Amino acid sequence: MTGSRAQAMLLVEPRSIASTSFPLVDLEVGGWLAVEATGLTGVDVQLWQGTSRRTQYPLIPGHEIVGRIAAAADDSIGFPIGTRVIVESSIRCGACRRCMNRLHSCILRNPVNAYGRLPSTEYPALWGGLAEYVYIDPGARLHAVSDDIPAVVATFAHPLAAGFTWAVELPDLKPGDNVLVMGPGPRGLSSLLAAKSAGAGWVGVTGLSHDTDRLELAKRLGADMVADAEAEDVASAVANSLGARPDIVVDVTSDDPEALHMSLDLVRAGGTVVLASTKGTNAVNQLFTDIITLKELKILGAFGAGSAGYHWATRQLDVDTRLDEMVSHEFPLAEADRAIQATAGLLGREELISVAVTF
Ligand SMILES: [Zn+2]
Structure with a gap:
């Protein structure tokens, strides 16, 4: 993937999203995930509105990520290339005080070691789901999900x-x-x-x-x-x-x-x-x-979801067909701005359940 670039929607400052691209650099650890769908939440809305405390811009929003493993630099990922996975929002270094206490708010990186929250100035820049590729940190937790489940439905995990x-x-x-x-x-x-x-x-x-x-x-x-x-x-x-x-x-x-x-x-x-x-x-x-x-x-x-929750949620995708109707609005990456506004309810609340950007 050397020489390739990933299209990304960068939140430069509150209410200002710019289409840009970042290089898929050669990695020494971790890997690259080809994003298939990213769900949007109130956290993304707060980042967009500028009402979230302790935020560093610019950043790529989006922490409800589903995609396929596209490249692995080492064996930290634990799944074969091509596997469709749900990526837990929180990244755990496993060594900081928060991680040692089994909390979900690892502070290895600032302001919080989590997807959709880290600034793009943090190497290797692609930390948010509103991009074609996302960096799979060795401390990321992945859950395999069946190819039979549409990626957009899987965001609801x-x-x-x-x-x-x-x-x-x-x-x-x-x-x-x-x-x-x-x-x-x-x-x-x-x-x-x-x-x-x-x-x-x-x-x-x-x-x-x-x-x-x-x-x-x-x-x-x-x-x-x-x-x-x-x-x-x-x-x-x-x-x-x-x-x-x-x-x-x-x-x-x-x-x-x-x-x-x-x-x-x-x-x-x-x-x-x-x-x-x-x-x-x-x-x-x-x-x-x-x-x-x-x-x-x-x-x-309560900050974020735990691995037991993800384990349960991934199994529910296989058995609970009611989950098929939970994502009511889909947008392409180019319309990320509208997608966030839809999440905020600014485009109307009728039939609004949840919103995802699909690739
Ligand atoms: Zn940690």
């Missing part, structure tokens, strides 16, 4: 993995536990699927008025209750449907500081709140922490 990590693994969900998911985006819907699959007794999903289609889908996917937090009182809706307070509340809202107040209010005493939503530059105001103390709550910060 990423939110699905997060749903498992956040709604099942971190809060240690037990069969019969009741779960309220705040936010019906791809990760919220995935939290619903993962919780149900793990035997949750009741799962409710809340959203906003513009989330009508996503809340309808949540119902079809088995939610016991859906509520529009702008049109109805969520506490009453939960009380009427469940007759109790949920054991676990997962906050997967988008940039919504109010959701934390509601999570703390709604969860049962002794329950668990999983805070998986980043609030960007929005502060949570008027937070009186006595509610955490007096209710003896567990508050868990």
